[in-house]
Amino acid sequence: MRGWCRLIQNDLKIPLYFFGDLDAYTIQNIYRTLKAGSAASLIRNSEFCAPEVRFLGVLPEDIKKYDLPDYPVREKDVQEGRALKKARDVLQNDPFFKDKKNKGLSNILNWLLKNKRRCEQQAYFSVAPDDPWMPEKIIIDKIKRKEFV
Numbered sequence: 001m002r003g004w005c006r007l008i009q010n011d012l013k014i015p016l017y018f019f020g021d022l023d024a025y026t027i028q029n030i031y032r033t034l035k036a037g038s039a040a041s042l043i044r045n046s047e048f049c050a051p052e053v054r055f056l057g058v059l060p061e062d063i064k065k066y067d068l069p070d071y072p073v074r075e076k077d078v079q080e081g082r083a084l085k086k087a088r089d090v091l092q093n094d095p096f097f098k099d100k101k102n103k104g105l106s107n108i109l110n111w112l113l114k115n116k117r118r119c120e121q122q123a124y125f126s127v128a129p130d131d132p133w134m135p136e137k138i139i140i141d142k143i144k145r146k147e148f149v
Contacts, residue, residue: 016050017148019139022058023073023118024083027108028090028097031055036096054148055104056139058119060111061147066138068123073116080118087113104149 018034020026037049063070075081087109090097097106112118124135131137142148 016053017056017139017143018053019121020055020057021118021120022060022063022070022108022112023120024087024109024112025079026057027055027105027112028083028087028094031057031105032090032096055108056142056148058121058123059147059149060108060115063117063119066124066127068119069126070117070119070123073112073118075116084113084116108149 018031020031031053034050035053036051058068062068073080073084075084091106091109091113096102097109121135124138125132127138128134
């Protein structure tokens, strides 16, 4: 998948956007691996990443702007606690999140740690429940307004 995304980005010159949840796991594991590669494939990361991909998923400001339902993150929950612990660690130690060009992602992780809230991409359906196209309209609007990281 990551190699395919890289081909689309490089050969077809099509902008790539990642649409995901607003949570620590999504940002630091799924999106980061797509954008920069994984530690497990360190030798071939340049072949299996799409460095120009943008995070178009749920942003902290979207919660207020679209009145999206969000949920508390409980550190006592094993999975959520592990994701928050890793978020603290990557902010301090991962060169990817220390890089100035990824400051927006670091800001999102800091927001998640401070507010201990999460929001799933499906929340966009709550904006206008009678309009099944609303999430697509929001995504297109976000791209036009460059509301991505």
